[in-house]
Amino acid sequence: MLALLAFLFKLVGVGFLCVATIGVLRFVDPFQRMHASTKAGTLGAGLVLVGVAIDMGQTDAVIVAGITFLFLLATLPVAGHLLGRASYISGAPLESSEDALEGVLPRCEVPLEARGEAAFERRMESMLGGATDHSGAAAKPDTAHRAAEADAFAKPGYDAVRFAIFGPDAKAIARRAETLAHARSVPLSGIAVIDEDCIARAKVPDPGEVIRSALARTLAETQGVTAESRVPFSLTYEEGDPLALIPACDAQARELLLLPCEGWCDHGADLGLPAGESQPGDKLFALAERHAGATLFVGTAQASGPVAILHDGSDALHSLALWALGSRLWDAKDILLTGRPNAEQTEAIAAFAEENALELTLSDVVPASACAVIMSAPPARQVHEAGEFWQDRIVPGFRADVLVG
């Protein structure tokens, strides 16, 4: 009798598995196939296991079969859920006319397998398109302000250099700022700010003191550089909101702002913020956004390659690029033009290159060896977005300067 019962279980199980296989073969999209494989597949495999356990009868066999059965029951729904979610996010084709998850989960327009070759172009596209997207999200200076900014780029040069002092290491940026200020003989100012918000949110006792002592160490180190400054140097120290204190608001002042590629006004002090919470450094790009004038993110690497212009076709970026080249921010003799400049802009840049004996190359790719990239806005909203450092979005491994408008 037991043998018959076992036989029945096995038969029904194998039947379900066959039906599931037919489903996987014949359904039209991955989600329907998943429906067949996870539901009917689990039931089929489970029934076969139960049948075999009855058939074998020995205690140890029954225990192992039971464990496998329970394990299948526990894991297959989880695996199916994860796979379904990942497929949806990765943009696997969905044949059904309505998309119940629209707006609930982010979804790629193109499935993974269709990316490959065109991936770079699309990456570029999103970077160039991201610029406008970016400005919509944050509070953006009005158009009059924009126009004033464009005016400021009309003739090369800058009238002042300011740099942000972010601990724990600000020596490199101070040295760079001093060089740039000396090249034009303009005043240099360093701004050290302690972010009130960081103090308020910190989870360690007496955060104000912790940050102040971290900043004091940084300032002592920076002093070695600024004391030898060949141009007038002023140091500002404030506590408050860095977004209001660091950027210059007057476009006519033609100030060049230097920021490190990462870091914030907590000066590297350990504030014990939970990893899941938004980190203070996430606001770094908002500084560049608010600054009236050009912002230079000083890279950590010394590269000898060309200056790459990532052109989005806008007039703002065009004037920024010509201004930056005219101001001789970098010594490079090569310029690389990429993105989508219109014919007129390409010509203007070519004419500029010829006038100044520079070598102009048109290219589709930004090389990782570029000594600087000029673009309209950072390619990400945060320094680390989805675990990826923002400069890696320009080109993986790129660590040199980035100039944004």
Place this chain on the structure above:
Amino acid sequence: MFESIDAFVTGASVVMLVILVIALVGAAVRMIVGPGYADRFVALDMLTGIAVAACALTAAVTLRREFLDVGLGVALIAFLATVALASFLEKKERKS
């Protein structure tokens, strides 16, 4: 009477194993044909499910319970593989 039933059940198990092999081939076809990564991963899921059942049936036919351990191992690996592949699909999206 009982002997004949036993013989029938064992014989039927062998037939079922052959049917499962056909199902395995079906899932493998889906895995090779695709067309997308998601389809291949779903097919892999299906494939391992059938493999667990086949292991159990082999244990019943040969009367060696070691094959049940193999089935448990396959089930464990299948879960890990699916989770890893799912996270791969999701990560890939975020990067581009």
